[in-house]
Amino acid sequence: MRISIILPLIVLAGLSTGALAATQVIHQQGRLFSSENITVKKGEAVTFFNDDTVPHNVMSAAKGNEFNLGSLPPGSSTDVVFKEAGDVQVICAIHPRMKMTVKVVD
């Protein structure tokens, strides 16, 4: 159990210091997003990483920034590029209390 938690952290630490330095990572643990509010520039990607023990379905219905990642199993990650400026409410379709806002600025 211990190794399964530490290994992904090492991988992520390596990524965050490399070419993807500008990409913010949102973790999902304990059926919560790791941040409630983040700000990104238009055209930037956010990595949604499921390091929880259950699947999550990250999505948004915000106009111009709609996406639906489908059910992502633990250990998987997906990048989402935000194309339009504005406040984007991001939710998990499976767990109603998982909510966050991505503020996209020009």
Ligand SMILES: [Cu+2]
């Ligand atoms: Cu969820």
